[in-house]
Amino acid sequence: MLILGLESSCDETAAALVRGDRTIVAHRLAGQEAAHRPYGGVVPEIAARAHVEILAPLIEQALAEAQVSLDAVDAIATTAGPGLIGGVMVGLVTGKALAHAAAKPLIAVNHLEGHALSPRLADPGLAFPYLLLLVSGGHCQLLLVEGVGRYRRLATTIDDAAGEAFDKTAKILGLGFPGGPAVERAATRGNPAAVPLPRPLKGSAEPHFSFAGLKSAVVRAHAAGRWSPEDIAASFQAAVVDCLIDRTARALETIDGATALVVAGGVAANAAVRGALEALAAKHGLRFVAPPGWLCTDNAAMIAWAGAERFAAGLTDPLDTRARARWPL
Ligand code: KG4
Ligand code: ZN
Numbered sequence: 001m002l003i004l005g006l007e008s009s010c011d012e013t014a015a016a017l018v019r020g021d022r023t024i025v026a027h028r029l030a031g032q033e034a035a036h037r038p039y040g041g042v043v044p045e046i047a048a049r050a051h052v053e054i055l056a057p058l059i060e061q062a063l064a065e066a067q068v069s070l071d072a073v074d075a076i077a078t079t080a081g082p083g084l085i086g087g088v089m090v091g092l093v094t095g096k097a098l099a100h101a102a103a104k105p106l107i108a109v110n111h112l113e114g115h116a117l118s119p120r121l122a123d124p125g126l127a128f129p130y131l132l133l134l135v136s137g138g139h140c141q142l143l144l145v146e147g148v149g150r151y152r153r154l155a156t157t158i159d160d161a162a163g164e165a166f167d168k169t170a171k172i173l174g175l176g177f178p179g180g181p182a183v184e185r186a187a188t189r190g191n192p193a194a195v196p197l198p199r200p201l202k203g204s205a206e207p208h209f210s211f212a213g214l215k216s217a218v219v220r221a222h223a224a225g226r227w228s229p230e231d232i233a234a235s236f237q238a239a240v241v242d243c244l245i246d247r248t249a250r251a252l253e254t255i256d257g258a259t260a261l262v263v264a265g266g267v268a269a270n271a272a273v274r275g276a277l278e279a280l281a282a283k284h285g286l287r288f289v290a291p292p293g294w295l296c297t298d299n300a301a302m303i304a305w306a307g308a309e310r311f312a313a314g315l316t317d318p319l320d321t322r323a324r325a326r327w328p329l
Contacts, residue, residue: 001019001020001074002017002019002020002068002072002073003018003019003073003074003075003077003305003308003311004016004063004070004073004075004076004077004098004304005017005018005078005109005300005303005304005305005307006055006059006077006091006095006300006303007078007079007091007111007114007299007303008079008087008088008091009079009082009091010042010083010084010087010137010138010298011032011033011036011042011047011050011087012031012297012298012299013029013030013032013051013055013058014027014028014029014058014298014299014300014301014303015027015028015055015059015061015062015300016028016062016299016301016303016304017062017063017073018121018301018304018305018308019308020308022124022305025065026061026063026066027062027299028058028059028061028062028065028300029058029299030054030058032046032050033177035047036177037177041171042084044084044086044087047084047086047087048086048087048090051086051087051091056094059094059098070098070102071102073104074105075105075106075307075311075316076099076102076104076105077095077303077304077306077307077308077310078091078092078094078095078106078108078303079091079092079109079110079303080092080108080109080110080317080327081111081323081324081326081327082110082112082324082326082327082328083111083138083325084325085323088323088324089323092108092321095108096319096321099319100319105311106317106319106321107307107310107311107315107316107317108317108321109306109310110306110327110329111327112134112141112329113149113151113306113329114302114303114305114306115134115265115302116151116264116306116329117145117302117306118264118291118301118302118305118306119132119262119264119290121295121305122289122295123289126260126262126287128150128259129144129145129146129147129257129259130144130145130258130259130261130262130289131143131144131145131154131251131255131258131260131261131262131286132144132145132263133248133262133263133268133277134264134265135162135163135265135268135273136161136162136163136265136267137163137164137167138161138164139156140157140160140161140163140209140211140267141154141157141329142154142155142156142207142247142248143329144255145262148310148312148315149313149315151329153328153329154207154251154255155206155207155208155209156208156209157208157210158201158208159210159211159212160210160211161211162209162240162267163179163180163266164211165211165214165236166183166240166267166270167179167180168215168218169183169215169218169232169233170182170183172218172219172222173186173229173233174229175229175233180267180269180270181269183233183236184237184271184272186229186234187233187236187237188234189230189234190228190229190231190233190234190235191230191231191234191235192234192237192238193235194235195227195232195235195236196235197218197235197239198213198214198217199214199239199243199246200213201243202242202243204250205250206250207247207248207250207251207254209243209244210243211240214236214239214240218232221235237270237272241272241273244273244276244277245276245280248277248280252284258286259287260281260288260289261277261280261281261288262289263289264290264296265296266296266297266298267296268290268291268296269293269296274290277290
């Protein structure tokens with residue numbers, strides 16, 4: 001089985017070819033950081049126009065790298081939401097056009113399902129059910145992944161996502177864009193105990209998340225002028241890690257039978273987050289699975305893989321499937 005995957009829901013344009021046996025035959029990705037940097041964040045209209053220009057050449061490059069034509073592909077999987085609607089439409093319309101022209105099935109993938117199943121692409125031994133911490137720029141959720149298309153949401157954020165908090169902190173501290181990696185780099189040169197910052201919802205019974213208050217505290221700490229950006233970054237990152245661990249530990253108390261603790265989404269690329277989760281898993285006698293960094297941030301291999309899992313389960317979608325800005329898993 002060979003699946004072509006397309007991704008264009010935010011500011012990465014990507015195309016990949018993945019086999020049912022988990023071989024990533026080709027993957028191409030073009031980030032748009034330079035185009036958005038002057039604005040300090042992703043500008044939806046600029047992103048959508050860039051996807052239009054870049055996606056078709058990336059698909060051609062991926063097919064050339066794999067030395068196959070579209071005829072060799074069994075199905076075309078494309079992100080159909082959630083995300084910036086202009087970008088989602090570019091990928092979905094492209095996927096539909098290819099599916100129609102080559103008479104191949106279309107698989108409309110929920111971007112969150114791409115993240116949720118990506119650990120199974122990285123680790124063949126990862127079996128259902130597993131507890132997934134999905135931490136990205138738009139989402140912060142704890143999910144019990146019970147099977148393909150079977151996701152039980154245990155918790156979500158009541159305000160900002162963890163990645164959003166990283167991005168806003170980077171902006172406040174003038175560390176640049178994209179924010180997550182910039183904060184992580186600055187944090188390596190700072191003292192995580194320097195700045196007293198809150199741990200919102202820590203210890204509360206439901207394993208939900210909240211980061212808005214932490215962001216406000218970062219604004220106040222920066223305005224106070226007492227601490228370096230490096231110390232604030234390190235203290236902020238330590239607070240986020242504490243919250244993620246406390247909330248995940250709470251969720252672990254409420255579930256039975258999970259085979260592993262798994263993390264995915266852009267923030268899972270953060271070494272401090274990964275290290276702390278690995279220790280938590282060890283404490284609970286659970287396997288810990290985290291995809292490699294490039295598979296945590298947005299990419300098309302995870303969309304192709306989610307497509308492969310859905311295709312194997314007999315799930316395909318009609319050509320009139322609509323793009324969705326919001327689409328809870
Ligand atoms: O999954 P993703 O690529 O896109 C979404 O679906 O949102 O996640 C992007 C988010 C951004 O907020 C980015 O700042 C964050 O992931 N991120 C990181 C790191 N790399 C990316 N956050 C913390 N540390 C990192 N190393
Ligand atoms: Zn994502």
